[in-house]
Amino acid sequence: MADDSNRRDVLKLVTCGVGAGLGLAIAGPVVRLVLAPAGTQTVTTPSAPLDLGAVDRVKVGAPWRRFDVIAPVVADAWTSARDVVLGSAFVKRTSESKVVALSAICPHLGCAVGYERETDTFLCPCHNSKWDGQGELAGDAKAKRSLDPLPIEIKDGRLALTWKLYKLDTAEREPA
Amino acid sequence: MSADDRPRRARGNVRAWLRERVPGLPREPAMMPNGASFAHVFGWVLVMLLVVEAATGAALAAFYSPSTTSAWASVAYVQDKMPMGWLVRGLHYHGASALVIVAGAHLVQTALWGAYRKPREVVWWIGVVLLVLVLGFAVTGYVLRWDQAGYWANRVEVGIAAGTPLVGGTIKELAIGGNEWGNLTLTRFYALHVIVLPGIVLVAVAAHVWLACKHGATALKPGKPAPRSAQSLRDVLAMAAVFAVLLAYVVQHHGADLAAPADPSAAFDARPLWYFRWLFELRQRTGSFERFAALIAPAIAAGYLLALPLLDRHKARGLWLGTLVTMVTMIGALTMSSFVRDQGDDELAKREEQAAQGASRARALAREYGVPATGPRDLAAGLPMYRARALFAQRCKGCHDATSNDRKGPVIAAGHGNRDWLRAFLRAPSGPDFWGKSKLGKSDDAMKSVELPARELDDLVELLYAQSGALDADTAKRDRGKAIFSQACTDCHSIDEGVAGASAPGLGDLGSRDWYTSFIGNPKSAVHMGAERSEMPRFDKDLSIVDRDALAEYLVWLRTATPKDVATLGDL
Numbered sequence A: 001m002a003d004d005s006n007r008r009d010v011l012k013l014v015t016c017g018v019g020a021g022l023g024l025a026i027a028g029p030v031v032r033l034v035l036a037p038a039g040t041q042t043v044t045t046p047s048a049p050l051d052l053g054a055v056d057r058v059k060v061g062a063p064w065r066r067f068d069v070i071a072p073v074v075a076d077a078w079t080s081a082r083d084v085v086l087g088s089a090f091v092k093r094t095s096e097s098k099v100v101a102l103s104a105i106c107p108h109l110g111c112a113v114g115y116e117r118e119t120d121t122f123l124c125p126c127h128n129s130k131w132d133g134q135g136e137l138a139g140d141a142k143a144k145r146s147l148d149p150l151p152i153e154i155k156d157g158r159l160a161l162t163w164k165l166y167k168l169d170t171a172e173r174e175p176a
Numbered sequence B: 001m002s003a004d005d006r007p008r009r010a011r012g013n014v015r016a017w018l019r020e021r022v023p024g025l026p027r028e029p030a031m032m033p034n035g036a037s038f039a040h041v042f043g044w045v046l047v048m049l050l051v052v053e054a055a056t057g058a059a060l061a062a063f064y065s066p067s068t069t070s071a072w073a074s075v076a077y078v079q080d081k082m083p084m085g086w087l088v089r090g091l092h093y094h095g096a097s098a099l100v101i102v103a104g105a106h107l108v109q110t111a112l113w114g115a116y117r118k119p120r121e122v123v124w125w126i127g128v129v130l131l132v133l134v135l136g137f138a139v140t141g142y143v144l145r146w147d148q149a150g151y152w153a154n155r156v157e158v159g160i161a162a163g164t165p166l167v168g169g170t171i172k173e174l175a176i177g178g179n180e181w182g183n184l185t186l187t188r189f190y191a192l193h194v195i196v197l198p199g200i201v202l203v204a205v206a207a208h209v210w211l212a213c214k215h216g217a218t219a220l221k222p223g224k225p226a227p228r229s230a231q232s233l234r235d236v237l238a239m240a241a242v243f244a245v246l247l248a249y250v251v252q253h254h255g256a257d258l259a260a261p262a263d264p265s266a267a268f269d270a271r272p273l274w275y276f277r278w279l280f281e282l283r284q285r286t287g288s289f290e291r292f293a294a295l296i297a298p299a300i301a302a303g304y305l306l307a308l309p310l311l312d313r314h315k316a317r318g319l320w321l322g323t324l325v326t327m328v329t330m331i332g333a334l335t336m337s338s339f340v341r342d343q344g345d346d347e348l349a350k351r352e353e354q355a356a357q358g359a360s361r362a363r364a365l366a367r368e369y370g371v372p373a374t375g376p377r378d379l380a381a382g383l384p385m386y387r388a389r390a391l392f393a394q395r396c397k398g399c400h401d402a403t404s405n406d407r408k409g410p411v412i413a414a415g416h417g418n419r420d421w422l423r424a425f426l427r428a429p430s431g432p433d434f435w436g437k438s439k440l441g442k443s444d445d446a447m448k449s450v451e452l453p454a455r456e457l458d459d460l461v462e463l464l465y466a467q468s469g470a471l472d473a474d475t476a477k478r479d480r481g482k483a484i485f486s487q488a489c490t491d492c493h494s495i496d497e498g499v500a501g502a503s504a505p506g507l508g509d510l511g512s513r514d515w516y517t518s519f520i521g522n523p524k525s526a527v528h529m530g531a532e533r534s535e536m537p538r539f540d541k542d543l544s545i546v547d548r549d550a551l552a553e554y555l556v557w558l559r560t561a562t563p564k565d566v567a568t569l570g571d572l
Helices: A002-035 B005-021 B042-061 B071-081 B085-112 B121-145 B148-162 B168-176 B183-215 B228-252 B274-285 B287-311 B317-343 B346-369 B376-382 B386-400 B419-427 B454-466 B475-488 B513-521 B545-560 B563-568
Strands: A050-054 A065-076 A079-095 A098-103 A114-116 A121-123 A152-155 A158-161
Touching: A002 B042, A002 B085, A002 B228, A050 A065, A050 A079, A065 A158, A079 A158, A098 A152, B042 B085, B042 B183, B042 B228, B071 B085, B071 B121, B071 B346, B071 B376, B085 B121, B085 B228, B085 B274, B085 B317, B121 B148, B121 B183, B121 B274, B121 B287, B148 B168, B148 B287, B168 B183, B274 B287, B274 B317, B287 B317, B346 B376, B376 B386, B386 B545, B419 B454, B454 B475, B513 B545
Parallel strands: none
Antiparallel strands: A050 A158, A065 A079, A079 A098, A114 A121, A152 A158
């Protein structure tokens, strides 16, 4: 009798073992596939400078001007899309040979920041953060840092801006 | 209590705990009254295959995009770019075949054993409905890939349904979502495939299994009772064996096939999935009755199966089973006949070979460059410099390609305008690869070869090379070259931008993008070849500035390209 029940236990063990192995064999590839996008660059935007047009679109002494930042090609998983608007940037010409740019992404939670010419201030509509004409925080604001500067230069008479994203809601500026 | 008894005791406690909370759980471990047997494994193997379909299907759904512009692209992405994507997709696709085979075997066995008889009629009916639902999964799933195979198969299948008297048109419009195959076709079949059918199948399987367990297994002859665990071992071994065969098949075939993207304008030899091939063959053989045959035959088959428990009440069991065997044999024979017919068709084999080439090319493009947002039909447009190369093939190749029989101008190929090219040109301007085929090359006006010591020739080459704006030009050599140019070339040419030479082209900016745009626009301009010397027509009238600039970009690219680079761009 004891032999019989031991035999049954062995059989159950074999059943569970084979069953577990089968479960793993089915789940393995499925889990691998589903996890694959994590840690993969599935959306690729250009890291090279992007063209914002001729430099005379911004004049020395003129207020900030908003530009759409358009990537010629963005690879998004299976799609290769052309002329994709990545976001916008404010550009100002500080001298004949120098331009500066600020990202229009609010460093608080990523809303689109607007610019008010009359008062020369930047304003975020979502939580009323305010920045002065230099992009520095002004007053009591939810945002923890100044507007994010974007690398920009004049190349062959054209504005060449490098698009960058930073971590949101941090006092220090860290690449996202 | 010995140490050996402890786990068993613990299991007993768990069972007792559950029994109090889940009324209806059996008091004792179930027994198989007639013993355990491999004859009873089919049901659980089918459950295992359904689990494989559900798990792989859920993973695939996490990648799938049901729209005409992105469906094929998302499937190709899983198949060719995601780790184990091909394996998961292969298990899903071939797992469905395994389901049909095992379900068929289950059905035939149940019928032969008479297991549909009282009191198991309802189990049998649900089983027949499940088989039909499995085939429904196949129909709704095959179109989702939106490749030529799935697209055309769907057109045929929906076309058959549209032949239903009275309601055919409505069925078609409901199925494809309106008047024509498009985005709504995919969203609707997707909803059926991943929400509606799984929901119905889940309920039907639960009812089927519950009822089957209630009634217990049918045995051909009485045996010695055995514990349920003995059957479980056989079940799990059979599941593992079937899965192993499926896995081996999928690995051997590297998953499922994927044809070229759906294209309503391209003919395709549509073939249904293998388990519908008997119907396909039946249609081929019934001539003008094909619609009728395609609708009636499955209806007769399903009706017969549903009616079997009622018909078999009388004693003529042999007759009914004989009919079933005949039906299965006919389906098998028609299936075989269809495959044999295709095998003997050499023309079909050629077309299929072509289709396979198109598919592998489309997939290679998708893998390399991604699929344009406008959809896979514009795949080639995603190729680097596609527009320029298409224009070059149409407008320039005849006179400038090395392989052209009507060539009139210099060969334009990889390395055009680089240092080696310039050096070779200066040594023999009327050489066969340069002006040799032109009227100019044969005339007295032709440029004489430049006789200079190698070093000075190098400097002159550098000067001309630097005109293109190439960043790697050597400024010292260029400046020395300028001095040589002033002595040897200025009688005819000029090196100042936009200034014509005295009797030959101005060479300022030679080889730059702007220079090419200008030259292509009007080679007869005085600053270029001049009206007398140029055989090349003006293109500023029939090519837009954008097109000329695209060509110019391509020509600039060719300067630093190797023949291998050009080959990598692929055919248009």
